[in-house]
Amino acid sequence: MQKDRLMSETPPRLTISQEKDVRVVQFTESRILDDASIAEIGAALAGMIEAKDRPKLVLDFTGVEHLSSAALGMLINVNTKVKQQSGQLRLAGIRPQILEVFVITRLNKLFRIVPTRAEALASFS
Amino acid sequence: MHFDIPSDYESGTRVLDEIIRAAENSGYDADSVFAVKLALDEAIINAIKHGNKLDPSKRVRIDARVTPTRVEIEIEDQGCGFDRKKIPDPRKAPNVEKSSGRGILLIESYMNRVQWKHGGRCLRMVKLRNGRGKVK
Numbered sequence: 555m556q557k558d559r560l561m562s563e564t565p566p567r568l569t570i571s572q573e574k575d576v577r578v579v580q581f582t583e584s585r586i587l588d589d590a591s592i593a594e595i596g597a598a599l600a601g602m603i604e605a606k607d608r609p610k611l612v613l614d615f616t617g618v619e620h621l622s623s624a625a626l627g628m629l630i631n632v633n634t635k636v637k638q639q640s641g642q643l644r645l646a647g648i649r650p651q652i653l654e655v656f657v658i659t660r661l662n663k664l665f666r667i668v669p670t671r672a673e674a675l676a677s678f679s
Numbered sequence: 680m681h682f683d684i685p686s687d688y689e690s691g692t693r694v695l696d697e698i699i700r701a702a703e704n705s706g707y708d709a710d711s712v713f714a715v716k717l718a719l720d721e722a723i724i725n726a727i728k729h730g731n732k733l734d735p736s737k738r739v740r741i742d743a744r745v746t747p748t749r750v751e752i753e754i755e756d757q758g759c760g761f762d763r764k765k766i767p768d769p770r771k772a773p774n775v776e777k778s779s780g781r782g783i784l785l786i787e788s789y790m791n792r793v794q795w796k797h798g799g800r801c802l803r804m805v806k807l808r809n810g811r812g813k814v815k
Contacts (some may be wrong), residue, residue, distance in 0.1 A: 587720055588688055589728075597794055620713070623785055627778035634776065651713045658788045659781050660770040 567595055570602075573612075573675055577602055580614040586621040596628040601634055609641035612674040616647035626661060633665060642666075644674035682741040682767030686731040686756075691723040693718040694741050701745040701748060705766065707808060714789035715750050715806050721782035722754050722802050760798030 565678070568589040573620050581597065586592060628644075636643040645667045648656070656662040668674045680698065699716050707715070723739070730736035737757040744751045769780045787793045791812035792805040 588692070590751055620716060620720070622717075622724065623779070623781035624724070630776060630778045651710065655717070655785065659784060660775060664775060 563586070566593055567599060576610040576675055576678060577606075578612045578671065578675075580616065581618050584617055584619040586625040586665065587616060589624060590626045592622075592624050596631060600626075600633045603632065603635045603639055603641065606641075607639060609639055610634060610648060610678050611636060612644045612671060614647045614671050614674075615645065615652060617651060618647075618670070619649070621652060621655070623659075626655070626659060630661070630664070639651060642678055644668055644677060646671045646674040658661055680741075680743045680745075682739075684739050684741065685735060686727045686733050686737050686739060687735075688727060688731075690720065691739070695723060697721055698741075698743045700701055700748075701743070702750055705745050705747060707750070711750075711806060711808060715752075718786045718789045718804060718806070719752060721786050722752070722804065724793070725782055725802075726756035726758075733747050735755070741801035746798075748808050749805070752805075753801065753803045755797065755801040758800060762801040763795045763799060 567581065570582075573577045573666065576612070581595075582614055586595070599611075603611065607630075611632075613632075613646050633643055643666065645665050647670060648667060654669070656665070656667065666677070667679055680701065684694060694766045695716065698719060699712060702712050702715055721740070726739045731739065739757075740753075740755045742753045760762060763783070766783055767774050767780065769775065769777065769784055774780060776808040786802070786804060789806075790804040791807045792803075795801070796803060
């Protein structure tokens, strides 16, 4: 039942799973660039966040090779929504080239970034 | 390479892929290719979305030269242009939590030389092979 519900909510660009009380979202495309993809992902994540008080969310970037400034904007909006719901957000699995984008824009200070999904899951209070 | 494309993302993606393929075929390393791809993607989106405002009657001109030592790209839209000096630094409060305004920072960070010409309508940018720092 739980699995069906999750599958029916999953847009094609995301794989969504549940680890205890943490929702884990993995990006399935290597490029997060175009406006349509970004809007679709942003809407799916917003729905997930708003459906739960104090949401705990991991965004797993394993496999993501490129993202645009518009994708960064979408992540900032996700972060804001999580904070509004008194939730917690972790970004995990970011390859070094992409991590440099976060460092250049200083968004590494805004987000809590951890190396792996396992470390992200272990980091929630 | 010369391209004259309409203001749509699909056309922009085709140009992006062609220029990136040329850089890869010329033996540029993964970090250089990543840098050109990121900067070029931002520049094309800026021209189509912010310059031409997705107006189907307006065009984007892109000229690219991939040599053994550098990748040079010039992109010009038919919009109103902009004053680079008036674009706020997205790294400073309160801009850091704004969801837009990082494209120009990324272009200027990843390319070795960046020039805004013709009132901001035209961008010329250069990436050196294995290049760090700014060049003329």
